[in-house]
Amino acid sequence: MPAALRTFFCGVEIAAGGGTPFGDMTKHNFAWVDAGQIMEFFSRFGYLVAVFFLVAVFIAGGVGTAFHLSRETTSVLLFLFWGPPCVYYGRTLDHPGKKSMFFGLPLEYWGYGLFAFGVIDMFLNWGKFSGDFFRTHLGA
Known part of the structure; x- marks a missing residue:
């Protein structure tokens, strides 16, 4: 996975190098999913x-x-x-x-x-x- 791109769980793509709307949530991996992961409902x-x-x-x-x-x-x-x-x-x-x-x-x-x-x-x-x-x- 490219380190420059992460995907928020609702699907909004944000460049990791720029500012994020949630501050230090990215440091704790809270509410972030890697672009390669898929959320499984079942x-x-x-x-x-x-x-x-x-x-x-x-x-x-x-x-x-x-x-x-x-x-x-x-x-x-x-x-x-x-x-x-x-x-x-x-x-x-x-x-x-x-x-x-x-x-x-x-x-x-x-x-x-x-x-x-x-x-x-x-x-x-x-x-x-x-x-x-x-x-x-x-x-x-």
Whole structure:
């Protein structure tokens, strides 16, 4: 890579010999990417996070509509349907040297995080969730 040219992450080319708009950020390599590097949004099977999101939206929406569940319960179901496939396929499709990444996080970690968000969402909306659960199972 020529030392005279660097690329800011938003694509503006700046001559390194001249003044930079961010002062000493170049000294710490903050917010700068070499011109030869490519920012990766996903690697290998990382795109499956987005695919599983679409599948989970349709499943949670269908279950919520079929059982007349509240929006809060449907959002809990979304996270709980979205997380486990990410964990399962993150474990089965990855190799030690080749990780499936999405925005810098491995696919398996996305699943754990999404499942944790589902549990937190259930805790925060327990009144609606428990009301929907008992009303559905008791036939009220």
